[in-house]
Amino acid sequence: MSLQSERLLTHMQRLRLTHLPQCYSSIAEEASSKNLPYLDFLERLLESESQAKYDRNVKLKTQWAHFPYLKRLDQFDFSFQPSIDEKKIRELASLRFIEQKENLVLLGPPGVGKTHLAIALGVEAILHGASVYFITMPDLIGQLIKARDENRLKEKIRLLAKPKLLILDEIGYLGLDDFGATCLFQLVSERYEHGSMILTSNKSYGDWGTIFSDNVIASAILDRLLHHSTTINIKGESYRLKDKKKAGVIAKTAIAAAT
Numbered sequence: 626m627s628l629q630s631e632r633l634l635t636h637m638q639r640l641r642l643t644h645l646p647q648c649y650s651s652i653a654e655e656a657s658s659k660n661l662p663y664l665d666f667l668e669r670l671l672e673s674e675s676q677a678k679y680d681r682n683v684k685l686k687t688q689w690a691h692f693p694y695l696k697r698l699d700q701f702d703f704s705f706q707p708s709i710d711e712k713k714i715r716e717l718a719s720l721r722f723i724e725q726k727e728n729l730v731l732l733g734p735p736g737v738g739k740t741h742l743a744i745a746l747g748v749e750a751i752l753h754g755a756s757v758y759f760i761t762m763p764d765l766i767g768q769l770i771k772a773r774d775e776n777r778l779k780e781k782i783r784l785l786a787k788p789k790l791l792i793l794d795e796i797g798y799l800g801l802d803d804f805g806a807t808c809l810f811q812l813v814s815e816r817y818e819h820g821s822m823i824l825t826s827n828k829s830y831g832d833w834g835t836i837f838s839d840n841v842i843a844s845a846i847l848d849r850l851l852h853h854s855t856t857i858n859i860k861g862e863s864y865r866l867k868d869k870k871k872a873g874v875i876a877k878t879a880i881a882a883a884t
């Protein structure tokens with residue numbers, strides 16, 4: 626290694642430019658073979674480092690988000706779910722609701738794409754630099770009980786209030802006791818007008834009282850959640866059953882043809 630290369634690597638280390646050490650010489654060779662102006666060369670160097678930083682950031686934020694699976698908006702078949710206004714979802718994907726610290730509630734029966742849409746919007750938020758955390762309601766309650774037993778409940782709720790977007794999936798599959806309802810109320814209050822939430826539920830608002838066993842706390846939670854919010858009501862068939870149904874049709878056709 627030449628003395629100049631050693632000096633360059635030292636500068637890069639000091640400036641915490643972690644990608645340039647691997648690529649600066651090939652960028653320099655290319656620039657000299659193409660006779661690129663100095664500024665173009667400088668731009669390529671900086672672009673390469675900044676792209677690598679961005680990619681690393683997206684990767685870390687995606688790991689931190691704990692999505693159960695990764696889905697994008699372009700993988701969502703809007704024609705299968707006509708009750709969803711595609712324009713509305715595209716508008717939500719502009720992430721203005723996150724800038725404005727508003728909430729989004731996705732309601733509908735199982736399999737209609739609530740979690741898919743929540744994850745896809747979460748991924749979009751990460752691509753735009755936001756921190757996201759995904760958790761299902763049963764897991765949240767499990768984590769809160771553990772935190773309470775370890776005497777760090779307040780700290781846990783404060784931690785959950787931090788990400789720019791908190792996705793709370795599957796509200797309503799399990800009923801909440803007083804502890805769960807109080808914690809959810811505290812969390813929703815901490816995030817109120819500070820950070821967005823996406824919530825999904827198989828229960829309509831009218832039935833939320835049955836989730837919380839206490840109508841007073843249910844309405845206090847709903848009051849804060851819905852003050853600045855959008856609700857998407859999905860009415861349709863389960864996408865999970867689509868292929869099974871198709872298989873049924875194919876089997877019937879095959880039987881009809883054979884007889």
Ligand code: ADP
Nearest residue numbers: 700701702705706735736737738739740741864
């Ligand atoms: P829900 O959360 O409403 O129960 P999910 O979002 O988990 O449903 O959807 C179940 C599965 O079906 C997932 O793999 C999801 O990607 C897929 N899915 C649901 N709706 C659609 C759709 N309209 N287009 C493409 N995939 C879909």
Ligand code: MG
Nearest residue numbers: 739740794795
């Ligand atoms: Mg779901």
